[in-house]
Amino acid sequence: MGETDRIVLGEEETYLPELPEVESVRRSLIANQGAKIKAIELNREDIVRRHDFAIDRLQDKNIREFSRRGKYLILNLGPGYNLIIHLGMSGRFYQLNEDSDITAKHVHAVIWLDNGKKLVYEDPRRFGGLYLIKNRKQFFNRMGVEPLTKEFTPAYLHKITRNRKIAIKSFLLSQNQVCGIGNIYADESLHLAGIRPDRPAGSLTAGEAERLCQAIKKVLQQSIDSQGTTFRDYRNGLNQEGGNQSNLQVYGKDKEQCPNCGEVICKQTIGGRGTHFCEKCQK
DNA sequence: CTGGATTCCTGCTTGC
DNA sequence: TGCAAGCAGGAATCCA
Structure with a gap:
């Protein structure tokens, strides 16, 4: 990889293998x-x-x-x-x-x-x-539902968040409710759904749960279709880069403008994790 | 059970 | 320039 690749990728360059990255590795090794x-x-x-x-x-x-x-x-x-x-x-x-x-x-x-x-x-x-x-x-008996299956529905997400006080972002990261979501796709999904990451999970309305469920599916599938997100280190099983970094809206983009509304994207620590979101279009 | 804090580890970034 | 300190982050574990 040349230096020019690094320049366009931003400052926070980390390799965070989440569901789309692992799925991309899996697919790339199928011939074995x-x-x-x-x-x-x-x-x-x-x-x-x-x-x-x-x-x-x-x-x-x-x-x-x-x-x-x-x-x-x-x-x-x-x-x-x-x-x-x-x-x-x-x-x-x-x-x-x-x-x-x-x-x-x-x-x-x-x-x-x-x-x-x-x-x-x-x-x-x-x-x-x-x-x-x-x-x-x-x-895997304690692992949550696979988000890209038909088992993961808006009604199911709404149900499992009832009475939970934990921040919705931390809830998504916990793996034992819904699995495969890490820091990148939690931030991206919540942005697409228009939900603040620090909202208590139990405060989501049925409509918000529906938006979030659909956002999670869309964000993960889009990344799989792009063969994962490569900031710097990620490669699939054939040493190829992914392309999903060009689809990111908020992750790693603090101090940049929200592509949706133009507001400056902020970064806060939520549940001990760096969290990027737009205070204007996420409520 | 729930939610928060702690721990593991290296490499990159920051500060002097 | 060089080196020490700070920090990120998935998930197991511990504690109240």
Whole structure:
């Protein structure tokens, strides 16, 4: 990436893999379905956050399917064997030709396949990790509804927010009600819906819940269609940048004008997270 | 159960 | 110029 790429991207350049980014990684690696794991190189034992079985058991397993739940990427390796990957703040998961040199500094694991590729996991900040999971359903049993499914409806969102005092933004980030939304798409969804991020979740009317539900779906789908948001570091599994940064309305745009009304976008800390919104068109 | 605070970690930014 | 300090941020964990 050249310097010109950096200049247009703004000051707050961070890689925040959320649902659209993980989905884009998943889609970009689909061609590796059916490949067999020849070997696994683990450079840090503690990057495996949970062992339901020894990592050696993955050898000779076929990757039956790449799937996703929330922000987690799932490699289904047959009954009782799942390699689940979370990218945390700064994680990347991508394929290389098996003979390509790896120059990255924080490569914690490499999965060698029998199709001439290897899958590389790196994560400088190590907020992410690998999970060796026997029972997928159990692993995800506390995770909220997938926002892009028909289960996530305006009525459902309205129902689960009743009597909740937590800020609606924090509610969206919590993962156990609705999953896959992180800081970027929480801010973008609330802006599109015209709702202040610090409103108590329980204060949303049925109409506001409907707007928010539809905004979440639109913002996430739009990003998937653009292959995710690349501020600086994000790449999909084929080392390609996403294009959704050009669709952002408020995230990372404090002190700039709201594209909707021209008011200056403000930034406040809500629930311990940097939050961008427009005080004029979000009520 | 709920909501708030704390913790983990590195790299970038800021300030002197 | 150089170095120390500050800070961001997902989610598990702890506490009241």
